[in-house]
Amino acid sequence: MEAFSDGVFSIAATLLVLDIALHPPGSPLEQLRSAWPAYFGYLVSFLTIGAAWLAHSAMTDRLKGADSLLLRINLVLLLVIAFLPFPTKLVAEALHDTNGERVFVTVYGITLLTIRFLGFALDAYARHEHLYEGGPAGEELQAERREIWPTLGAYVTAILIGLALPMLAVALYFAVAVFLVLPWRDLRLVIRHS
Amino acid sequence: MEAFSDGVFSIAATLLVLDIALHPPGSPLEQLRSAWPAYFGYLVSFLTIGAAWLAHSAMTDRLKGADSLLLRINLVLLLVIAFLPFPTKLVAEALHDTNGERVFVTVYGITLLTIRFLGFALDAYARHEHLYEGGPAGEELQAERREIWPTLGAYVTAILIGLALPMLAVALYFAVAVFLVLPWRDLRLVIRHS
């Protein structure tokens, strides 16, 4: 389960770069600048996949085994992860084109929400079926669980905001991705030390 | 054998997303809607690769070793798995274009049938050459073996139907993929429990 999952996570993350392209005409510098939505989409999607992988990997490290339902929930999660480069491309193009913005940003948000929700469902199922090894969960996994409701709430809020203000929604998706990736616990330790 | 195979399975599954594209003109919402054959093709192909991977992985987990013929049958299976994004793209475009539908849907069906058949051949060869560890096969592998003839039959039927009604054939390929991925045994247990 891990090799196939790690494969899909890393390939989906790396394929995101194919969504970045320059659109002539314009001077090279102007073209580079006007492609900022593509860089931004790359950043948000890469960090979201990265965060999902960190959570997934903290989870699988503690699994005793996998039953067949767990493998299937995992497969659906991977299906959505592997789909992410498509809405990312939509968003990259959407921010150029005010018409498409709202629809595309909404599709993007729903995809991000689904990834987070399925990651949570995977963990909840594994706990319910006692598929984890005994002993306390690692801190990474505990942080994951504490953060699930605020995160899902933030995504739903951002999706609703995006219906009126798509740009703000994308900024919120970025904020959530950064929040998920930042190791708050360690940063707190660092601050306490200093 | 496993790292290379898992690599091909996960890359082929993830490359499927590159087959999804919007075709202007039309409002963003219309473009998104009219791309439904691409989403559908992505879903069917991803689930088919997922099912093939579940079977493959249930198989390799129980192998004592691999002889050189097994490695070669595996290579041919991977050759067809890695080819799947191409007929998937054909189907995604075919459903827009009634002319191409029949031919492209048939090519797609034959590819799916071949994947299933080669997965079965791999297992049959390993059994024949006593390459498995002793003891009973896992339930995943047993379910796989029970389902092989109905599945191959369903594919052949769908291919023949597709010569007249290509849309129905694609719906059948979807049904087979869902059937293969659904963990019937566990669902029965869940129902018995409730």
Next chain:
Amino acid sequence: MEAFSDGVFSIAATLLVLDIALHPPGSPLEQLRSAWPAYFGYLVSFLTIGAAWLAHSAMTDRLKGADSLLLRINLVLLLVIAFLPFPTKLVAEALHDTNGERVFVTVYGITLLTIRFLGFALDAYARHEHLYEGGPAGEELQAERREIWPTLGAYVTAILIGLALPMLAVALYFAVAVFLVLPWRDLRLVIRHS
């Protein structure tokens, strides 16, 4: 070394499918038929990568360790493996266009020859530096070594032939790939048994 190498082998093999595309106009069936050079290129390149992977994997299984020169020769081999999708695309297009045929088929042949040669260099270096575990080499690796000079000779011959008859050269590359992948030893055993 193995995870990165297996990654490059499986990704390069799977990316080959992106080189296959239909070229309108024409009926769907005509388009499918006229893309045969693309299928053929896919087949030859996939089998060549498959054969290189089989040899590579038979080799790495018996390595005690890797020194830094071995890692570098390996990196150059991977550089050429990862490059193969490009000349494969050239050949796919070349066979449509008689002008380009000779040049593109020659580039393709030189790439295939280089892959084979670097695989051999890797094994020769590992033997020279005593990087293998003691005991006799596996049959896969022994077959590999017996076949190296005939194979390199066949590639050089095919490249020279391709300067006059590019189509025949591609047929020869296919023959070499099939020869490399076929498990002659096992087939002999099968025939002796019957």
Next chain:
Amino acid sequence: MEAFSDGVFSIAATLLVLDIALHPPGSPLEQLRSAWPAYFGYLVSFLTIGAAWLAHSAMTDRLKGADSLLLRINLVLLLVIAFLPFPTKLVAEALHDTNGERVFVTVYGITLLTIRFLGFALDAYARHEHLYEGGPAGEELQAERREIWPTLGAYVTAILIGLALPMLAVALYFAVAVFLVLPWRDLRLVIRHS
């Protein structure tokens, strides 16, 4: 951490080939020749990723464990590695188009510098937090550390030179990549032996 990282390294390296394309019109030979910046970009980027992977792999081999900050620094490194195919494509096109050269070559250089710097930051953090196993570092890792300041200096110099002479900068990036990949220690041994 290793499977996901090795995945991103090998996929980014292999995706580079998609940046190579011929641009008609012109005879096949002319087209092949005029695509030299694409081959050159492929070579420099592949070797740079290869060198980063060699360093990364020498590092992870000696890690006792990974804390959450290390995983995050690693994620940022992978984000830049996975981004590299985009500036590589820019450089491949830049060398045709004198207007774009300077800007695109600068973006490329900054990406290469960032990869090198983040690889160094990862190692520095692991040392600072005592995440390595006891005993002396391997020679690969020691060479890595000795080379870090000259390498970063060479990149900064090349970026500055590139503002006036972009072609020379690309030649310097190539020189750095070759320098990083060449196993100087072993070559010295080889020379001392002869």
